[in-house]
Amino acid sequence: MPIAQPEPPAFGGANLSNCEREQIHLAGSIQPHGALLVVREFDQVVLQASANAAQFLGGCGKLQGKKLRALGGNLWECAHCLANERGERIPIAIRCHLGDLDDPLNALLHRTSAGELVIELERAGPQVDFSSEIELALQSIIGSTTLSSLCDTSARLVKEIAGYDRVMVYRFDAEGHGEVFAETRKPELEAFLGNRYPASDIPQIARRLYERNRVRLLADINYTPAPMEPRLSPISGQELDMSMCFLRSASPIHIQYLKNMGVGATLVVSLMVGNRLWGLISCHHYSPRYPHFEMRAICELLGEVIGTRISALESFVHGQGELSVRRLEQKMVESISRDGDWRSALFDNARSLLLPLAATGAALLFEDQIQTTGDVPGTSDIRALGRWIFPKMKNGDVFVTANLGADEPAFSALTGVASGVVATRVSSNDDEMLIWFRKERVRTVTWGGNPLKPPSSGDDPSELSPRRSFAQWHQVVEGTSDPWTAADQTSARMIGASVTDVIVQFRAVRIVIAKDQLDQVRRQIRASELQVLVADADGRILESNPAFEKLVGAKKGALRTLDDLPGYFVDSVEVAVRLDALRSHRRPWRGEAQLQDKKTDGSLLHVRADAVIAGPDRTLGFVLLLTDLADRKIADAARRRFQDGILTSHRPHSSPMASAADLKAQKLISNVIENAQLAALEITDGANTTNMSSLLESIRISVARAAEVLEYLSFDIEDAGSAAKPEA
Secondary structure (H helix, E strand, O other), X not given: OOOOOOOOXXXXXXXXXXXXXXXXXXXXXXXXXXXXXXXXXXXOEEEEEEOOHHHHOOOXXXXXXXXHHXXXXXXXXXXXXXXXXXXXXXXXXXXXXXXXXXXXXXXXXEEOOOOOEEEEEEEOOOOOOOHHHHHHHHHHHHOOOOHHHHHHHHHHHHHHXXXXXXXXXXXXXOOOOEEEEEEEEOOOOOOOOOXXXXXHHOOHHXXXXXXXXXXXXXXXXXXXXXXXXXXXXXXXXXXXXXXXXXXXXXXXXXXXXXXXXXXXXXXXXXXEEOOEEEEEEEEEEOOOOXXXXXXXXXXXXXXXXXXXXXXXXXXXHHHHHHHHHHHHHHXXXXXXXXXXXXXXXXXXXXXXXXXXXXXXXXXXXXXXXXXXXXOOOOHHHHHHHXXXXXXXXXXXXXXXXXOHHHHOHHHHHHHHHHOXXXXXXXXXXXXXXXXXXXXXXXXXXXXXXXOOOOOEOOOOHHHOEOOOOOOEEEEEEOOOOOOOOHHHHHHHHHHHHHHHHHHHHHHHHHHHHOHHHHHHHHHHHHHOOOEEEEEEOOOEEEEEOHHHHXXXXXXXXXOXXXXXXXXXXXXXXXXXXXXXXHHHHOOOXXXXXXXXXXXXXXXXXXXXXXXXXXXXXXXXXXXXXXXXXXXXXXXHHHHHHHHHHHHHHHOXXXXXXXXXXXXXXXXXXXXXXXXXXXXXXXXXXXOOOOOHHHHHHHHHHHHHHHHHHHHHHHHHHHXXXXXXXXXX
C-alpha cells in the first residue's frame, strides 16, 4: 500500500525542512506598491481585490461586486478589447486610467485557468524614448564572442539601464547549484564573483515560476503585504494562482534570506536556453527601489536576447568540438591507408585524443588489447573498470562520472589518476570501448555561506533563516575531478561514433588483406548498421552488406561490380567519374550524392571511398561507406522554416508614412531577429540534432516575447517626445 505523502506547506507556513514544497504561487497577498483585481470576464464584475486597492485608486469604496466600467476611466474598455487576444502565456500590458486618479496607470492583464481576468495595477512612469539605449545594448550582446564576455557585458548593461547597486549573472550547473559567473557592483560592496550557492537556495517550485514569469520584482523587503479580499474565489472556492502575478508576495523564508544579506530590493530576470532555466540576472539594491514597468520590460527584452546568444555560443563550442573530432577521424582513415591500422592516429599524438575532452589520460579496449596514453590506471584495473562500466551504458550513450570512488568504492584507490571517467562503446562487442580519465583535483569551493550548517528556526516565521551568515565559506573538495560538461560528453560521443565507423572500415579492409579472416569479418560487416561495400582491385564487389543494399535500393546480388553503382544515383555521370578516379588514380572520394528514387525525393548521402593500398604500385581493392544525411536535410529544413517563420511573423515592413517611433521599433526588432538567425545557424549546423527542434522553438518563443515587449515599448516611445529619463 503506497505511503501517503504529506500535504505541501501553505504559503508562509514552511520551515527549512519542507520549504522546497511551499506553495509560493498561492501567496494570497501582494506587494503594496500596486493593486490587484480579479474580474469575472463576461460581465467585468470585480470578484476579489487586494486590501489596498480602494485606497490605491483614490478612495472609491468597496470594489467587490462592482463593474469595471462603474469605477471610471478607460480600463474597462481596454480590458474588453484585449482580453480575448492573448494573456495566457505572457500578460497583456496597457496604459490606462481608473478610479479617481488623474495620473495614468500601467496595467498587466492575464487570464487564469478558470477563465477569470487578473488585473495588476501600478503607477505609470513618464513615457521615455529608450530606443537608443536598447539598440546599443542589443549590438553589444550580439557582438559578444565568448560566454564569459557575454555575461560580463550583460551584467554591465543591466546595471547601466536599471541602476541597481549590484548586478550578477548567476549560472546553474548540472546539479542545480548556482555560481556567480559575472558581476558588476558599486566599488564599496563586497564581491560575490565566483561564489557558489547550493541548489536548495532556489526551490524547484520557484525555478518553475522563473520559467513562466521571466521578470520578478521585490521592491522593498520591509513591505507589509496587502491580502486578497476575499482570500478564496467566490466562484471556484479556490485560492488565486498567482504564478503570473508580478505583484505576488515573496515567501517569508526568501525575505529573511535577503535580510541576512543586507539587501533592500531585488530584480531577477530569467535566462532561458533551450526551454530550460540556464541562469538568472540577479539585481540587488541596498534600499527600496521601484522600477517602472517600462524599465522591467527592457530588462525582459535583454534577457530574451541574452538567452538566445548563450544558445548560439554553446552551439558554436559544440561545433568546434565536432571539427576536432572530424580531424581525428581523417587521421585515422589516413593511418589505415598508410600503415594498415588506425590506432596509431589515436595514440601517436596524445593531444588529438585528450584535448577535445580536456582529459589527462585515455585507454582503448579493442580486440582484447589495451592501448593507453597519458596518466591512466594499470592494465588490470582498466579491464575491471571496463567490465563495471559496460552494463551502465545504453546504446549510443556515454558513461560519465566525476567521482568514481564514491560511485564504486572498489575503485577508490584509482582516485589519483581516475577520479573522473567518461566511456563510450566503439563496437557491438561488450569489451570494446574508449575510456577517458581525469585526475583528482583537490580544490577550494567558495560558498556564499556554509551550506552544511544546520538551519535555524523559531516560533516567529520572521526568524526562519536559511543561513544566518553570508560570509564566504570555503570548502575543500577531494576525491573528484573537474565535472564533464555537456560539450565534453558530446565530443566523447562523436569520437566514439567516428572510431566505430573507422573500425568497420578497418575490418572491411581486412577482407582484402586477410583471407583467413574473411568469413568472420564479413559477418561483422553484414551485422553492422553502417552501409559498407568492398570491392577488389578489378572493381568486382566482394561484399555489400544488407544495410548498403537497403539504402541504395539494390536487390541482393544485383551489385556485381563498381560499374553497377552509378545507376542508383541521380547524377550517375558524376558518380561514375568519381569511381573511375578512385580506381585509376587511387583518388579518395569525400562528398555527397543523391540516390535515384522515383517514390521519394531521394536520400542525400555522404560518400567515403578509399583505395586499399599495399605499396606504391599495388592496389588491393576499395572500400565505400555511405551515410544517410537525412538528419542534415531535417536541420536545413528546420532552419528554413525557422527563418521564414520569424521573418514572416516579425519582420517589420517599411512605409513612406512610417513615424519615427515605427522606424525605431523596426530597427530594434531587426536586431532581435538578427540575433535569433545567428543562433539558429549555429544550432542547425551542429552534429547533434536531438535537441535541435526544442532549441529552435525556444528561440522562436523568445523572439515572440521580445516582439511583444517591443510592441508595448514602441507605444510608449511614440508619445514620448523629449521627456527625460525617469528615476526608478
